[in-house]
Amino acid sequence: MPLCSAKCGKKAILKRPKTGDAMCKECFFEAFENEVHFTITRAKLFKPNATVAIAASGGKDSTVLAYVMKLLNKKYNYKLKLLLLSIDEGITGYRDDSLDTVKQNRDDYEMPLKVMSYKDLYGWTMDEIVAEIGRKNNCTFCGVFRRQALDRGANLLKVDYLATGHNADDIAETVLMNILRGDLARLNRCTSIITDSGDGIPRVKPLKYAYEKEIVMYAYFRKLVYFSTECVFAPNAYRGHARVLLKDLEKIDPSVIMNIIQSGESIKVNETANMPSLTNCMRCGYVSSQDICKACVLLEGLNKGLPRLGIGKSSKVKRILNENKLKNNSCNINASTCCRTSTGDVEDIEDKKCLCGGSQTIKSLPVDKIMSDKLTI
Numbered sequence: 502m503p504l505c506s507a508k509c510g511k512k513a514i515l516k517r518p519k520t521g522d523a524m525c526k527e528c529f530f531e532a533f534e535n536e537v538h539f540t541i542t543r544a545k546l547f548k549p550n551a552t553v554a555i556a557a558s559g560g561k562d563s564t565v566l567a568y569v570m571k572l573l574n575k576k577y578n579y580k581l582k583l584l585l586l587s588i589d590e591g592i593t594g595y596r597d598d599s600l601d602t603v604k605q606n607r608d609d610y611e612m613p614l615k616v617m618s619y620k621d622l623y624g625w626t627m628d629e630i631v632a633e634i635g636r637k638n639n640c641t642f643c644g645v646f647r648r649q650a651l652d653r654g655a656n657l658l659k660v661d662y663l664a665t666g667h668n669a670d671d672i673a674e675t676v677l678m679n680i681l682r683g684d685l686a687r688l689n690r691c692t693s694i695i696t697d698s699g700d701g702i703p704r705v706k707p708l709k710y711a712y713e714k715e716i717v718m719y720a721y722f723r724k725l726v727y728f729s730t731e732c733v734f735a736p737n738a739y740r741g742h743a744r745v746l747l748k749d750l751e752k753i754d755p756s757v758i759m760n761i762i763q764s765g766e767s768i769k770v771n772e773t774a775n776m777p778s779l780t781n782c783m784r785c786g787y788v789s790s791q792d793i794c795k796a797c798v799l800l801e802g803l804n805k806g807l808p809r810l811g812i813g814k815s816s817k818v819k820r821i822l823n824e825n826k827l828k829n830n831s832c833n834i835n836a837s838t839c840c841r842t843s844t845g846d847v848e849d850i851e852d853k854k855c856l857c858g859g860s861q862t863i864k865s866l867p868v869d870k871i872m873s874d875k876l877t878i
């Protein structure tokens with residue numbers, strides 16, 4: 502190995518995947534951390550004294566995010582209060598094990614941890630959902646519920662920001678996917694480093710420009726404890742294609758990842774394109790591009806034995822809901838179970854109309870129920 506390209510005089514022990522530079526371990530750490538710091542300061546990601554929930558899955562990205570955020574917060578005196586927020590999707594042999602890793606992170610990094618589960622929020626674990634719907638489309642349920650569960654957690658914790666471990670590869674893959682699908686609305690916002698979740702708590706991505714290979718390398722050389730097993734259920738097939746394509750292109754030239762992100766950032770979507778406007782779901786109050794958000798529609802389908810409701814086009818959903826409304830003008834599921842946990846967790850029990858259009862009312866999960874699972878440190 503040659504000498505470290507940072508000219509520290511030490512021998513290089515690695516080649517940076519992003520730049521190809523030969524480096525020693527310490528100079529690599531410094532370069533990686535400085536780049537994340539630069540990303541944070543250039544985008545003015547956080548206001549001083551803010552509280553930040555780090556969405557922690559126990560995987561490499563969120564583990565590195567928690568570690569680096571703690572380090573930079575101290576080094577540059579960001580004055581942030583950092584805590585961890587984990588969603589337990591209820592996947593045996595996967596999330597239960599990765600949550601043990603998050604608990605280890607909680608102890609190692611001395612950050613409070615809040616865990617919220619699909620079972621408490623929606624009445625279903627992913628194991629139960631897969632038993633109901635099979636392995637096809639289960640990622641749709643998981644992704645939609647997780648996005649909302651993180652928003653609910655951030656609200657509950659009254660944080661100022663929610664930081665996720667999305668890295669440069671994730672963002673480049675998403676750009677590719679949105680181009681391949683012709684999804685202009687998503688293409689327009691998928692490269693944003695700050696996104697508005699509609700509830701006033703911005704979602705931020707401090708690792709937006711960090712390459713996945715560098716994150717793995719950083720975790721390895723820093724000896725960070727993280728969980729590396731793939732989800733036991735079927736992977737998201739479409740994203741898988743984009744991922745394979747990106748990895749192949751990266752082998753030819755690593756700069757393609759940054760190039761794709763920069764292209765995504767520069768694309769200006771034609772104003773005449775059909776862009777959905779964001780509103781609040783009539784049912785749960787969370788942000789949605791439809792009157793009823795995807796999480797509520799999917800949950801309705803599960804609770805009413807129509808698990809394919811919400812998979813596919815929204816016009817199809819409307820048609821099925823209308824047919825269902827005509828067939829039974831009242832909901833055939835009893836009030837305590839019908840749509841039982843799909844409403845906001847910030848309100849106490851409140852009567853709302855069921856999506857079936859019938860006279861049945863639904864009850865939201867009392868905030869005390871969720872709050873009873875206190876922050877642990």
Ligand SMILES: Nc1ncnc2c1ncn2[C@@H]1O[C@H](COP(=O)(O)OP(=O)(O)OP(=O)(O)O)[C@@H](O)[C@H]1O
Binds near residue numbers: 558
């Ligand atoms: N169960 C969860 N609880 C909390 N946050 C999560 C959870 N799953 C995903 N996230 C957040 O969303 C980000 C992107 O999730 P994704 O499923 O793409 O995982 P990933 O790329 O494998 O990341 P990681 O290595 O952190 O698991 C994660 O880095 C994390 O911040």
